[in-house]
Amino acid sequence: MDFKGKVAIVTGGGSGIGRASAEEFARRHAAVAVVDRDREKGETVARDVKAQGGVATFLAADVSNEEEVEQLVARVMAQFGRIDILVSNAGIQRYGTVTTITQEEWDEVMNVNLKAAFLMCKHTIPRMIERGGGSIVMVGSVQSVAAQRNSVQYVVSKHGLLGLTRCIALDYGKQNIRANCVLPGAIDTPMLRRSAGLDPHPERVLEACDRIHIRGKMGRPEEVAHVIAFLASDLASFMTGSAVAVDGGLLVPVGGMAFQESGTGGTKDVP
Ligand SMILES: NC(=O)c1ccc[n+]([C@@H]2O[C@H](COP(=O)([O-])OP(=O)(O)OC[C@H]3O[C@@H](n4cnc5c(N)ncnc54)[C@H](O)[C@@H]3O)[C@@H](O)[C@H]2O)c1
Numbered sequence: 001m002d003f004k005g006k007v008a009i010v011t012g013g014g015s016g017i018g019r020a021s022a023e024e025f026a027r028r029h030a031a032v033a034v035v036d037r038d039r040e041k042g043e044t045v046a047r048d049v050k051a052q053g054g055v056a057t058f059l060a061a062d063v064s065n066e067e068e069v070e071q072l073v074a075r076v077m078a079q080f081g082r083i084d085i086l087v088s089n090a091g092i093q094r095y096g097t098v099t100t101i102t103q104e105e106w107d108e109v110m111n112v113n114l115k116a117a118f119l120m121c122k123h124t125i126p127r128m129i130e131r132g133g134g135s136i137v138m139v140g141s142v143q144s145v146a147a148q149r150n151s152v153q154y155v156v157s158k159h160g161l162l163g164l165t166r167c168i169a170l171d172y173g174k175q176n177i178r179a180n181c182v183l184p185g186a187i188d189t190p191m192l193r194r195s196a197g198l199d200p201h202p203e204r205v206l207e208a209c210d211r212i213h214i215r216g217k218m219g220r221p222e223e224v225a226h227v228i229a230f231l232a233s234d235l236a237s238f239m240t241g242s243a244v245a246v247d248g249g250l251l252v253p254v255g256g257m258a259f260q261e262s263g264t265g266g267t268k269d270v271p
Contacts, residue, residue, distance in 0.1 A: 001028055003233070004029040006084040006085060007031045008030045009072075009124065011035045011036070011087065011120060013035055014038045015041050015191075017221045018089040027052070032055065032057075034049075036058070063119065066119050069120060082131045084131065085135050085136075085232045087137045087228055088116070088136065088139065088161075091112060091113045092113065093194075105153065110156075117161055129177065134176075135177070136168060137181070137182060139228070142185050143155045144183050145251065165180060178236070180231045182228055183245045183247060185250040186212070187218060187219040187220065188209075188219070206218075212250060213248030214252070219247070227246045
Protein backbone atom coordinates (compact mmCIF):
# COMPACT_ATOMS: atom_id res chain seq x y z
CA MET A 1 0.00 0.00 0.00
CA ASP A 2 1.53 3.25 -1.08
CA PHE A 3 -0.22 6.64 -1.11
CA LYS A 4 2.47 8.58 -2.95
CA GLY A 5 0.91 11.64 -4.60
CA LYS A 6 -2.27 11.34 -2.50
CA VAL A 7 -3.60 13.78 0.07
CA ALA A 8 -5.39 12.52 3.19
CA ILE A 9 -7.36 14.53 5.73
CA VAL A 10 -7.68 12.98 9.20
CA THR A 11 -10.08 14.67 11.60
CA GLY A 12 -9.33 14.28 15.28
CA GLY A 13 -5.79 13.56 14.12
CA GLY A 14 -4.21 14.84 17.33
CA SER A 15 -4.90 11.79 19.50
CA GLY A 16 -5.66 8.08 19.64
CA ILE A 17 -6.99 6.42 16.48
CA GLY A 18 -6.71 9.67 14.48
CA ARG A 19 -3.10 10.13 15.44
CA ALA A 20 -2.25 6.53 14.53
CA SER A 21 -4.06 6.96 11.19
CA ALA A 22 -2.22 10.18 10.34
CA GLU A 23 1.08 8.44 11.09
CA GLU A 24 0.10 5.38 9.03
CA PHE A 25 -0.80 7.44 5.95
CA ALA A 26 2.38 9.53 6.28
CA ARG A 27 4.54 6.40 6.61
CA ARG A 28 2.96 5.22 3.37
CA HIS A 29 3.87 8.50 1.65
CA ALA A 30 0.56 10.41 1.67
CA ALA A 31 0.59 14.12 2.45
CA VAL A 32 -1.53 14.35 5.59
CA ALA A 33 -3.69 17.19 6.87
CA VAL A 34 -4.03 16.64 10.61
CA VAL A 35 -7.22 18.36 11.74
CA ASP A 36 -8.03 18.82 15.41
CA ARG A 37 -9.57 21.41 17.69
CA ASP A 38 -6.77 20.72 20.18
CA ARG A 39 -3.95 22.83 18.78
CA GLU A 40 -1.19 21.47 20.98
CA LYS A 41 -1.91 17.81 20.24
CA GLY A 42 -2.44 18.36 16.50
CA GLU A 43 0.75 20.40 16.12
CA THR A 44 2.70 17.69 17.95
CA VAL A 45 1.47 15.00 15.54
CA ALA A 46 2.31 17.08 12.46
CA ARG A 47 5.74 17.90 13.90
CA ASP A 48 6.46 14.24 14.75
CA VAL A 49 5.41 13.09 11.26
CA LYS A 50 7.71 15.65 9.68
CA ALA A 51 10.55 14.61 11.99
CA GLN A 52 10.12 11.05 10.62
CA GLY A 53 10.47 12.36 7.06
CA GLY A 54 6.73 12.48 6.29
CA VAL A 55 4.61 15.30 4.86
CA ALA A 56 2.02 16.75 7.24
CA THR A 57 0.35 19.98 8.11
CA PHE A 58 -1.79 20.82 11.13
CA LEU A 59 -5.07 22.65 10.74
CA ALA A 60 -6.94 23.80 13.83
CA ALA A 61 -10.69 23.45 13.41
CA ASP A 62 -13.85 22.45 15.19
CA VAL A 63 -15.25 20.10 12.55
CA SER A 64 -18.81 20.55 13.82
CA ASN A 65 -18.69 24.16 12.61
CA GLU A 66 -19.42 24.56 8.88
CA GLU A 67 -17.45 27.78 8.47
CA GLU A 68 -14.38 26.18 9.99
CA VAL A 69 -14.81 23.08 7.80
CA GLU A 70 -15.05 25.25 4.67
CA GLN A 71 -11.91 27.11 5.69
CA LEU A 72 -9.92 23.98 6.44
CA VAL A 73 -10.87 22.38 3.12
CA ALA A 74 -9.85 25.59 1.30
CA ARG A 75 -6.52 25.54 3.13
CA VAL A 76 -5.83 21.91 2.20
CA MET A 77 -6.63 22.72 -1.43
CA ALA A 78 -4.37 25.80 -1.34
CA GLN A 79 -1.49 23.85 0.18
CA PHE A 80 -1.76 20.45 -1.57
CA GLY A 81 -4.07 21.08 -4.54
CA ARG A 82 -6.20 17.93 -4.11
CA ILE A 83 -8.04 15.72 -1.61
CA ASP A 84 -8.08 11.95 -2.16
CA ILE A 85 -8.85 10.51 1.28
CA LEU A 86 -11.01 11.60 4.19
CA VAL A 87 -10.85 9.86 7.54
CA SER A 88 -13.77 11.23 9.55
CA ASN A 89 -12.60 10.24 13.00
CA ALA A 90 -13.19 13.13 15.44
CA GLY A 91 -15.58 12.03 18.13
CA ILE A 92 -16.55 12.38 21.76
CA GLN A 93 -18.03 9.93 24.27
CA ARG A 94 -20.72 11.02 26.74
CA TYR A 95 -23.10 9.03 28.92
CA GLY A 96 -26.81 9.16 29.73
CA THR A 97 -30.29 7.93 28.84
CA VAL A 98 -33.17 9.71 27.11
CA THR A 99 -34.59 10.84 30.44
CA THR A 100 -31.30 11.90 32.07
CA ILE A 101 -29.65 14.01 29.35
CA THR A 102 -30.51 17.53 28.29
CA GLN A 103 -31.17 18.69 24.75
CA GLU A 104 -27.76 20.42 24.84
CA GLU A 105 -26.02 17.17 25.80
CA TRP A 106 -27.79 15.37 22.94
CA ASP A 107 -26.82 18.11 20.47
CA GLU A 108 -23.18 18.19 21.58
CA VAL A 109 -22.62 14.53 20.70
CA MET A 110 -24.70 14.62 17.51
CA ASN A 111 -22.83 17.70 16.31
CA VAL A 112 -19.35 16.26 16.80
CA ASN A 113 -19.95 12.60 16.02
CA LEU A 114 -22.45 12.90 13.17
CA LYS A 115 -22.96 16.43 11.83
CA ALA A 116 -19.20 16.96 11.54
CA ALA A 117 -18.90 13.87 9.32
CA PHE A 118 -21.73 15.21 7.11
CA LEU A 119 -20.01 18.61 6.88
CA MET A 120 -16.61 17.10 6.08
CA CYS A 121 -18.16 14.97 3.33
CA LYS A 122 -20.22 17.85 1.98
CA HIS A 123 -17.12 19.98 1.48
CA THR A 124 -14.56 17.33 0.45
CA ILE A 125 -16.58 15.16 -1.97
CA PRO A 126 -16.75 17.87 -4.69
CA ARG A 127 -12.97 18.30 -4.44
CA MET A 128 -12.48 14.51 -4.73
CA ILE A 129 -14.78 14.29 -7.75
CA GLU A 130 -12.77 17.02 -9.52
CA ARG A 131 -9.77 14.66 -9.39
CA GLY A 132 -11.64 11.54 -10.49
CA GLY A 133 -12.77 10.17 -7.12
CA GLY A 134 -11.73 9.42 -3.59
CA SER A 135 -12.17 7.28 -0.54
CA ILE A 136 -13.90 8.10 2.74
CA VAL A 137 -13.46 6.12 5.94
CA MET A 138 -15.78 6.89 8.83
CA VAL A 139 -14.72 5.90 12.32
CA GLY A 140 -17.90 4.41 13.75
CA SER A 141 -17.89 1.95 16.62
CA VAL A 142 -19.28 -1.42 17.56
CA GLN A 143 -21.99 0.97 18.81
CA SER A 144 -22.87 1.59 15.12
CA VAL A 145 -24.62 -1.79 15.14
CA ALA A 146 -25.04 -2.67 18.84
CA ALA A 147 -26.39 -0.74 21.80
CA GLN A 148 -24.81 0.04 25.15
CA ARG A 149 -26.59 0.98 28.33
CA ASN A 150 -26.49 4.62 29.46
CA SER A 151 -24.96 5.89 26.20
CA VAL A 152 -27.97 6.88 24.10
CA GLN A 153 -26.52 9.92 22.36
CA TYR A 154 -23.27 8.12 21.49
CA VAL A 155 -25.00 4.97 20.23
CA VAL A 156 -27.47 6.94 18.09
CA SER A 157 -24.71 9.12 16.62
CA LYS A 158 -22.64 6.05 15.70
CA HIS A 159 -25.65 4.26 14.18
CA GLY A 160 -26.22 7.45 12.15
CA LEU A 161 -22.65 7.44 10.92
CA LEU A 162 -23.16 4.02 9.35
CA GLY A 163 -26.32 5.31 7.64
CA LEU A 164 -24.36 8.30 6.34
CA THR A 165 -21.64 5.96 5.03
CA ARG A 166 -24.19 3.85 3.15
CA CYS A 167 -25.94 6.92 1.65
CA ILE A 168 -22.64 8.34 0.40
CA ALA A 169 -21.68 4.97 -1.09
CA LEU A 170 -24.98 4.92 -3.02
CA ASP A 171 -25.19 8.58 -3.98
CA TYR A 172 -21.59 9.04 -5.15
CA GLY A 173 -20.47 5.55 -6.19
CA LYS A 174 -20.86 6.39 -9.88
CA GLN A 175 -18.43 9.28 -9.39
CA ASN A 176 -15.83 6.90 -8.00
CA ILE A 177 -16.30 7.81 -4.35
CA ARG A 178 -16.10 4.88 -1.96
CA ALA A 179 -17.25 5.18 1.65
CA ASN A 180 -16.75 2.59 4.38
CA CYS A 181 -17.14 2.60 8.14
CA VAL A 182 -14.84 0.92 10.65
CA LEU A 183 -16.36 -0.34 13.87
CA PRO A 184 -13.68 -0.45 16.56
CA GLY A 185 -14.12 -2.37 19.79
CA ALA A 186 -12.47 -0.97 22.92
CA ILE A 187 -9.22 0.70 21.89
CA ASP A 188 -6.62 1.95 24.32
CA THR A 189 -6.73 5.71 23.68
CA PRO A 190 -7.00 8.84 25.83
CA MET A 191 -10.79 8.76 25.21
CA LEU A 192 -11.13 5.28 26.64
CA ARG A 193 -8.96 6.11 29.63
CA ARG A 194 -11.00 9.28 30.28
CA SER A 195 -14.18 7.19 30.20
CA ALA A 196 -12.66 4.62 32.57
CA GLY A 197 -11.65 7.49 34.87
CA LEU A 198 -15.33 8.39 35.38
CA ASP A 199 -15.78 5.10 37.28
CA PRO A 200 -14.81 4.87 40.96
CA HIS A 201 -12.69 1.85 39.95
CA PRO A 202 -11.01 2.70 36.63
CA GLU A 203 -8.72 -0.32 36.81
CA ARG A 204 -11.76 -2.62 36.87
CA VAL A 205 -13.17 -0.91 33.76
CA LEU A 206 -9.86 -1.28 31.92
CA GLU A 207 -9.65 -4.90 32.95
CA ALA A 208 -13.19 -5.49 31.63
CA CYS A 209 -12.25 -3.73 28.36
CA ASP A 210 -9.47 -6.30 27.96
CA ARG A 211 -11.58 -9.28 28.99
CA ILE A 212 -14.53 -8.76 26.63
CA HIS A 213 -12.36 -9.29 23.56
CA ILE A 214 -11.60 -12.83 22.44
CA ARG A 215 -7.83 -12.44 22.86
CA GLY A 216 -8.28 -10.94 26.34
CA LYS A 217 -6.70 -7.61 25.39
CA MET A 218 -8.25 -4.43 24.04
CA GLY A 219 -7.16 -3.00 20.69
CA ARG A 220 -4.32 -0.62 19.98
CA PRO A 221 -4.88 2.52 17.84
CA GLU A 222 -2.46 1.22 15.17
CA GLU A 223 -4.58 -1.91 14.76
CA VAL A 224 -7.50 0.28 13.68
CA ALA A 225 -5.26 2.56 11.58
CA HIS A 226 -4.06 -0.42 9.52
CA VAL A 227 -7.63 -1.24 8.53
CA ILE A 228 -8.45 2.41 7.84
CA ALA A 229 -5.45 2.66 5.50
CA PHE A 230 -6.48 -0.56 3.74
CA LEU A 231 -10.04 0.69 3.20
CA ALA A 232 -8.72 4.00 1.87
CA SER A 233 -6.37 2.24 -0.54
CA ASP A 234 -6.99 0.80 -4.01
CA LEU A 235 -6.63 -2.68 -2.50
CA ALA A 236 -10.19 -2.13 -1.21
CA SER A 237 -11.47 -1.03 -4.64
CA PHE A 238 -14.50 -3.38 -4.47
CA MET A 239 -15.50 -2.30 -0.96
CA THR A 240 -18.03 0.45 -0.43
CA GLY A 241 -20.89 0.96 2.00
CA SER A 242 -19.32 -1.65 4.30
CA ALA A 243 -19.31 -1.82 8.07
CA VAL A 244 -15.96 -3.33 8.98
CA ALA A 245 -15.60 -4.54 12.55
CA VAL A 246 -12.14 -4.03 14.06
CA ASP A 247 -13.22 -5.37 17.38
CA GLY A 248 -11.27 -8.46 18.36
CA GLY A 249 -14.44 -10.50 17.88
CA LEU A 250 -16.57 -8.44 20.26
CA LEU A 251 -19.52 -8.51 17.86
CA VAL A 252 -19.47 -12.29 17.61
CA PRO A 253 -23.00 -13.12 18.78
CA VAL A 254 -23.11 -13.52 22.56
CA GLY A 255 -24.44 -17.07 22.18
CA GLY A 256 -21.06 -17.94 20.62
CA MET A 257 -18.55 -19.98 22.59
CA ALA A 258 -15.92 -17.25 22.74
CA PHE A 259 -17.88 -15.09 25.15
CA GLN A 260 -19.12 -18.00 27.23
CA GLU A 261 -15.56 -19.22 27.69
CA SER A 262 -14.31 -15.76 28.64
CA GLY A 263 -16.77 -15.79 31.54
CA THR A 264 -17.94 -12.24 30.90
CA GLY A 265 -21.57 -13.25 30.52
CA GLY A 266 -21.60 -11.36 27.23
CA THR A 267 -21.05 -7.91 28.66
CA LYS A 268 -21.16 -5.30 25.94
CA ASP A 269 -20.51 -2.21 28.04
CA VAL A 270 -17.60 -0.79 26.11
CA PRO A 271 -16.93 2.62 24.57
N1 LIG B 1 -11.22 4.43 21.93
C1 LIG B 1 -12.20 3.55 21.70
O1 LIG B 1 -12.36 2.54 22.44
C2 LIG B 1 -13.15 3.75 20.56
C3 LIG B 1 -14.01 2.69 20.23
C4 LIG B 1 -14.88 2.84 19.16
C5 LIG B 1 -14.89 4.00 18.44
N2 LIG B 1 -14.06 5.03 18.76
C6 LIG B 1 -14.13 6.25 17.95
O2 LIG B 1 -12.87 6.55 17.44
C7 LIG B 1 -12.75 7.95 17.23
C8 LIG B 1 -11.45 8.43 17.87
O3 LIG B 1 -11.52 8.14 19.24
P1 LIG B 1 -10.22 8.08 20.19
O4 LIG B 1 -10.49 7.02 21.16
O5 LIG B 1 -9.00 8.06 19.36
O6 LIG B 1 -10.43 9.49 20.95
P2 LIG B 1 -9.42 10.61 21.46
O7 LIG B 1 -10.20 11.43 22.42
O8 LIG B 1 -8.13 10.00 21.88
O9 LIG B 1 -9.15 11.47 20.14
C9 LIG B 1 -10.18 12.22 19.53
C10 LIG B 1 -9.60 13.48 18.93
O10 LIG B 1 -10.68 14.18 18.30
C11 LIG B 1 -10.54 15.55 18.58
N3 LIG B 1 -11.86 16.20 18.46
C12 LIG B 1 -12.95 15.99 19.24
N4 LIG B 1 -13.95 16.78 18.85
C13 LIG B 1 -13.48 17.52 17.80
C14 LIG B 1 -14.04 18.54 16.98
N5 LIG B 1 -15.31 18.97 17.17
N6 LIG B 1 -13.28 19.08 16.01
C15 LIG B 1 -12.00 18.67 15.83
N7 LIG B 1 -11.42 17.72 16.58
C16 LIG B 1 -12.15 17.15 17.55
C17 LIG B 1 -10.00 15.60 20.01
O11 LIG B 1 -9.39 16.86 20.29
C18 LIG B 1 -9.03 14.43 19.99
O12 LIG B 1 -7.72 14.86 19.61
C19 LIG B 1 -14.01 8.57 17.83
O13 LIG B 1 -14.93 8.84 16.80
C20 LIG B 1 -14.53 7.47 18.74
O14 LIG B 1 -15.91 7.56 18.93
C21 LIG B 1 -13.18 4.92 19.80
